[in-house]
Amino acid sequence: MPNAVPALREAEALPQPYLLFLGDITEPGYAKTAFGLRDWAAERCVGEFACEGATVSTGLPWLTPAQARALGARSMVIGVANPGGRIPPAWLPPLLEALHAGLDLVGGLHARLAAIEPLRNAARVHGRRLIDVREPPPGLPVASGRKRTGRRLLTVGTDCALGKKYTALALAHALRERGLDADFRASGQTGILIAGRGIPMDAVVADFAAGAAELLSPDADPAHWDVIEGQGSLSHPAYAGVSLALLHGSQPDVIVVCHAHGRERVLGHPHYALPSVEETIDLALRLGARTNPAIRCAGVSLNTGGLGDDAATRAIEDAGARLGLPVADPMRGGEPFARLVERCLA
């Protein structure tokens, strides 16, 4: 696969700005990546494009690849995921059109762009790249365990898919709003597309996972903050190893524990009870202290997406009183979130 390019080679960024590709989908739930890019990287998205018959829109202007290229776009990003992560035949004409128009293609699906022969051929003919953000960079090191300069915050979950990425994005944004130098550090596909760089922790060979996490947040200015996107959960029966490698390699000074209000079972593993927030804090501090003895928990990010405003406020207050820590839903912001941010900096 001669056109396959890993997502991050040294600190190389993805080609931006993006044109967002929405495929042929009619179900908004499959367009999470596109919505995430619109919400968190709007200034680097020139517009959207899709197959005929697609009905989902991000609200960004509709542009053909040629129009997007003329407006400065450098790549078209696949912003949707089918169940199974395949690239259906209907997507080929628009993908080829993008290559023809001078855009690189960027994808994060299970199916690799470079595994599709017509795309490979067109990329070669047009001198374009097929970039799969699920490909970890080559030559990852074994972790050294050496303490790095700069400050680090890691979001740690009670489970998968409950807001670790959004919490890290919101915290990085809030730190920058306070005039601090802060970077969001992406450890998963969507985060990498948003940040324009990062390492897909789940795709790294196990022996190098902590080393990859070290590479993800390198030495920095003592006042600089890296806000690192967490993965999985230390209590997850399938992914705890990834979470521990990320915790050790990130050597965070601060953790924020992420939980979804009302979730009681592990997503996709209903025979496993979710660990409590208290247990998750305790375990993360115990394990994290191995590479950073000064680790502390600043508070909890509580996903109250399923609740009305009053119920959400009550859930946040109840959890805060129970835990004796700042609790906030970053999507709702307000005073609770400001207190959580302050505690991160304390």
Place this chain on the structure above:
Amino acid sequence: MPNAVPALREAEALPQPYLLFLGDITEPGYAKTAFGLRDWAAERCVGEFACEGATVSTGLPWLTPAQARALGARSMVIGVANPGGRIPPAWLPPLLEALHAGLDLVGGLHARLAAIEPLRNAARVHGRRLIDVREPPPGLPVASGRKRTGRRLLTVGTDCALGKKYTALALAHALRERGLDADFRASGQTGILIAGRGIPMDAVVADFAAGAAELLSPDADPAHWDVIEGQGSLSHPAYAGVSLALLHGSQPDVIVVCHAHGRERVLGHPHYALPSVEETIDLALRLGARTNPAIRCAGVSLNTGGLGDDAATRAIEDAGARLGLPVADPMRGGEPFARLVERCLA
């Protein structure tokens, strides 16, 4: 690399018996793999072979590949490791001779056999296989967390390279001597060569590491024991993620904690103090309870290789009194080891 074959495809075993290849080395320390095979798989080793000028011997009969083939050998195993894990040019003639004589080649070095063109060509011409035991099997699943039938024992270390493999081999041997149905389950290269099968946990992609561990010790008869080779340490700054994935996926009923008497710093990471045996037991039981709430620690395997007999006996007795658990050095055996085995079965 059309001749590359993963080490374990389903439960396929390596081609045995072996001819052991000792390269061109003159330093016994580089022949650990060959010595391990002689010690633990002697009945599946027909003899040894080496380059001219090599001085290290396992004591097995010297055989040419053709003689070994005539005695039933089916593969030649690279039983030595150079610093760097390379295959020097001087090894090529004997490796080609083995392929010509009808033997497959089995290697566990960093350098892949199938990456060497003359070997690839000769393997194709002679219809032989180049098997790299560092290649994990394809199609590994994400862990399910489902409780499996049969009984499982995992060796858990305070560090790397202090006897987890030898302890597991000795325990599996002792269980079989007591008439029990027991298998040694290999999770590293040398262990895989000894067992003739297994999964190299360190080479698995992180998201599938616990799933690989589940595959390594599948459902079995309720009275059957799998004795699983541990990897790394839960407190290791580089490899803890691998250790946790192996612990979760193995869902052991029993752990035996392995420690080297007198070791105080993490091997290769001298700025890290070794965790105590007590801390290692406590952490492994807490984390392991996630996938097997009935997990217990049967005792400690204490590597006393650096001590004389009297000092070793004293070290074993002192540790046993301090911990209130059976402590033994499996290499010394005797009453202490018998007590450790009994406690595993209790």
